[in-house]
Amino acid sequence: MDTKFRTAKKAVVLTAVIGTLLLIAMEIANTLWVSKQIGIATDEAVSAVSSFYLEAMADRRAKSITNLIDDSFDEMEQAVSFIAGENIASQEELRNTLGVVKSLLGFNRFALVDEDNIVYTQYTTYTGRSRHDFLSEPEIKNRLISTVYLYGSSKQLCLVIPTPDLSIMGKRFKACFIQFDIDDIVNLLAFEDQGRTYYALYSNSGTNLSATELGPVISDHNLFEALKGIVSEDVREESCENFTNEAMGSLSFISGSAHETLCYVPIQGTGWEMAVLIRESVIQDQIHDISERYLVTGRNMILFTLVSALALCVVLMLQIRRLSNAELDAEKETSRTFRNMANTDSMTGVRNKHAYSENEAAVNRQIQAGELQKLAVVVCDINGLKLVNDLQGHAAGDQLIKDACALICDCFTHGAVYRVGGDEFVVLLQGKGYDTMHGVIDELNRKVEENIKNNAVVVSIGYSVLNREDQQLRDIFERADQMMYERKKQLKAMGALTSRL
Amino acid sequence: MRNKGRHLVLLLSVLAAVFAFTACSLAPPAVHSDEHSASVETEISAESRPVEASVPSVSDDSLRSAVDFQHELDSYEPLKDHYSFYFTYKTVHSWWDAVALGMEDAQRQYLEKGITITYEYMAPEGVSAEDQIQRLRMAQKKGYDVIGVDVADEKILSPVLDEMVDSGTKVMTFSSSDASAGCRRIAYVGNTHNYQDGADLTEALCEKLGYKGKVAILVGSAGAPCHEDRARGARDTIAKYGDMEIVATEYDMDSVDLAYDLTVQILKDCPELDGIVCCNMSNPVGAARAVVETGSGAVIVGMDHDEEALRYLSDGVIYCLGVQDCYSIGFDTIQTAVKIADGNLAGELFPEKKNEITTIIFQKDAALMRELLYGEI
Structure with missing residues (x-):
């Protein structure tokens, strides 16, 4: 029974430990696998997001410039209408009017051109054919947008509108134009973006117009020159073609350890391309920072899990052990209770015949093994029990049994008392009980004899001790039983009740 | 007893699963930065005739000072708050457009000081001394503070300029060509060599x-x-x-x-x-x-x-x-014109001939000079 329990207990513990370890291993493997999958997905997402993000940014910036141009054209039309409505009679008045318009609309240069290509601004009047390319055309019919490369390396955006109906001081004027410093446009659009994203304006020949750096590699160089050796010749040529055709596009290249993505969109009507470059490492670095934090958390979680599982195992082991001990104790107690119930006479509380039989077998083995030297068997029989049962009822009979048992137990304080029949008790005496046997028996007989006079319980006893010839307890018992019958006769003679009236 | 063992295993499984789920939920996405490296080189193509080692060149400093775009007005305090000038030059040509930019720079700087300068800067489509004389005559009638001229033909124009000066018009020459020696124009700003x-x-x-x-x-x-x-x-x-x-x-x-x-x-x-x-x-x-x-x-x-x-x-x-140095020619022309307009003559405030430099550059210098003058086009 104990062996089975221990085996079951070990199996439970082993299962718990192996199961926990397996689960932890699975958890770690699962974590690593998921991390890897997320990494792959993240890389793909970063690429997709980069292109989309760049295209949106470039497009937004390009539209800002387009809006600026459209708004400026509208303002120029309004300004020309205003000037046409003024009754300008002298060059001085014209200059003043141009000054008012320039101040109101905030243009860098606001000018009118007459039919002789004389340019009128607020402060100067000059012959302008060689200075302004658009004046090389004999007639201006449509709005014009051009890039002006000034001596001194500054670059400007020039917007021109025809003024076919404008006439001042009897002179016909052919055009109105304004010029922006491209630097001002760049400042207006706030191209700086904390060094993470790079913007630049390019002419269709790849010239950087904005003087902003498009990342550390391309810098402010001509885009197509800078791309030589960085991207394949096919990609470079495709970009050149896109610039020429005012189309949008994108390309990627590796610079050091950084993966850079460049996106460009045309700015309608200008011949410019707005380019945005982002180093994917920037996005990746940001994600990496976040990942690092999650990684630390993940590591802590795994560590926490391991420690928790370990602690749980220890607690569970202790609990199992405690439960096992408690259960074992309970089982022992139950067993003891059942055993007591099986071996105890419920009426008197002394051992019953079952207990006697169990003990008889053990005593027999001892006798046969020669282990016992001192053993006496006292056989006790209650006189008149049947008569009391018949005449006074079983309750009185039961009481008689209890009284008899009490008498026997009071006398044989050092012996094992068994109720082996309805009115029969056996006392086994060993040790001190054996040594004091005769005195105790005499005392009991004396009390019995007194009880006859007092009409109290009368018990007939006979006894016998272990002889060398005895092979079993029964041998002793029979001699004691014989003696008990002899005594019963004596007591009857003294007036004790018997089963018969 | 056996049932209890099963319950324990089940409990542990559930707990482990919860932990695993939690850990997986917090599992960090692995970010792989691309480790590939590539050397990045920018090539500058050499076309046509290669640069010979023996070809001379000038120093970067000389190149950078060949054209001076960084001018500031001198300490002279103009007497008026408004000036009106008339300039005429030989012909419509981008060389004089470069001069014009220097003039505009000076004009802007005077404006910042509260002094308004208006001027005309005119030329015919082709070089013509006669055309220049006509322009000067018309300008003389309009009462400009100073008239400046880049002399188209010194022999023809010099006497005209003398006449104008004699009649009280303040005349100066500028940019590329001065009048003949002995002409009474007040000053010349430009190339003297x-x-x-x-x-x-x-x-x-x-x-x-x-x-x-x-x-x-x-x-x-x-x-x-x-x-x-x-x-x-x-x-x-x-x-x-x-x-x-x-x-x-x-x-x-x-x-x-x-x-x-x-x-x-x-x-x-x-x-x-x-x-x-x-x-x-x-x-x-x-x-x-x-x-x-x-x-x-x-x-x-x-x-x-x-x-x-x-x-x-x-x-x-x-x-x-x-x-x-066209830019300096233009800038100094306006400064000198202001002083002349205030009645000053050549002397301490400005020289009778304000020389502007010429720098000879070679193939090796071309790229930098092109960048200095035009940026990258």
């Missing part, structure tokens, strides 16, 4: 040719002092060397197209031409186009900063260019 520029360019050509060969001279406008002086400097230099010969002298009238046509014709007449001296801004562009087109090996030396000419210089088609 055109003869020497012509001589220096031609000396460089002679050295390049080993002081032997046939040379053509392209002049600008006939009578324009600056052009004529340079041509004279060229002729005198060539005359020093017995094995050098001038085979042609032509005037392009400040027209690139005419310079091209003239060069083609010269090369046709003298296919073995060894060199061309160009005395203005349009000459070298037209000559270079013709040389490239005909495949001639003629060495070109010339003047000024035309963007196309700088490209030919970069490509080795043009051997050297004399770059004038």
Whole structure:
């Protein structure tokens, strides 16, 4: 029974430990696998997001410039209408009017051109054919947008509108134009973006117009020159073609350890391309920072899990052990209770015949093994029990049994008392009980004899001790039983009740 | 007992699953930065004729100071808060547009000081002394504070300028050509060493040719002092060397197209031409186009900063260019005009001739000069 329990207990513990370890291993493997999958997905997402993000940014910036141009054209039309409505009679008045318009609309240069290509601004009047390319055309019919490369390396955006109906001081004027410093446009659009994203304006020949750096590699160089050796010749040529055709596009290249993505969109009507470059490492670095934090958390979680599982195992082991001990104790107690119930006479509380039989077998083995030297068997029989049962009822009979048992137990304080029949008790005496046997028996007989006079319980006893010839307890018992019958006769003679009236 | 064991295993499984789920939920996405490295190089293509190691060049500092775009007004305090000027120059040409930018810079700086300067800056489509005289006469009637002129023909214009001065008009000359010596114009701001520029360019050509060969001279406008002086400097230099010969002298009238046509014709007449001296801004562009087109090996030396000419210089088609500081000419012209308008004469406040420098540059210098003047186009 104990062996089975221990085996079951070990199996439970082993299962718990192996199961926990397996689960932890699975958890770690699962974590690593998921991390890897997320990494792959993240890389793909970063690429997709980069292109989309760049295209949106470039497009937004390009539209800002387009809006600026459209708004400026509208303002120029309004300004020309205003000037046409003024009754300008002298060059001085014209200059003043141009000054008012320039101040109101905030243009860098606001000018009118007459039919002789004389340019009128607020402060100067000059012959302008060689200075302004658009004046090389004999007639201006449509709005014009051009890039002006000034001596001194500054670059400007020039917007021109025809003024076919404008006439001042009897002179016909052919055009109105304004010029922006491209630097001002760049400042207006706030191209700086904390060094993470790079913007630049390019002419269709790849010239950087904005003087902003498009990342550390391309810098402010001509885009197509800078791309030589960085991207394949096919990609470079495709970009050149896109610039020429005012189309949008994108390309990627590796610079050091950084993966850079460049996106460009045309700015309608200008011949410019707005380019945005982002180093994917920037996005990746940001994600990496976040990942690092999650990684630390993940590591802590795994560590926490391991420690928790370990602690749980220890607690569970202790609990199992405690439960096992408690259960074992309970089982022992139950067993003891059942055993007591099986071996105890419920009426008197002394051992019953079952207990006697169990003990008889053990005593027999001892006798046969020669282990016992001192053993006496006292056989006790209650006189008149049947008569009391018949005449006074079983309750009185039961009481008689209890009284008899009490008498026997009071006398044989050092012996094992068994109720082996309805009115029969056996006392086994060993040790001190054996040594004091005769005195105790005499005392009991004396009390019995007194009880006859007092009409109290009368018990007939006979006894016998272990002889060398005895092979079993029964041998002793029979001699004691014989003696008990002899005594019963004596007591009857003294007036004790018997089963018969 | 067996059932309890099962319950424990189940409990542990559930707990482990919860932990695993939690850990997986917090599992960090692995970010892989691309470790591939690639060397990034920017190549600058060399086209046409390669730069020879022996080709001379000037220092970066000299190049950067060839044209000074960083000017500030001097400490002179103008007497008025408004000035009105009239300037006329030889012909509509981008060289004078560069001068105009220096003028506008000065005008802006005066405006910041509260002084308004208005001016006209006019020229005919072609060089014409008569046209210039007409413009000056008209301007004289309008009462400008100062009239400035880039003399188209010193012999014709100088007497006119004297008359104007005598009648009380404040007259100055500027940019490329001064009036004749003795003219009573108040001051000149511009190139005072055109003869020497012509001589220096031609000396460089002679050295390049080993002081032997046939040379053509392209002049600008006939009578324009600056052009004529340079041509004279060229002729005198060539005359020093017995094995050098001038085979042609032509005037392009400040027209690139005419310079091209003239060069083609010269090369046709003298296919073995060894060199061309160009005395203005349009000459070298037209000559270079013709040389490239005909495949001639003629060495070109010339003047000024035309963007196309700088490209030919970069490509080795043009051997050297004399770059004038147009921006400073324009800036100093306005400053001087303000002082003249206030009644000052040449002396302490401004010199009678304000010299502006010319820097001769070579193929090695072309890229930087082009960047300094035009940025990248």
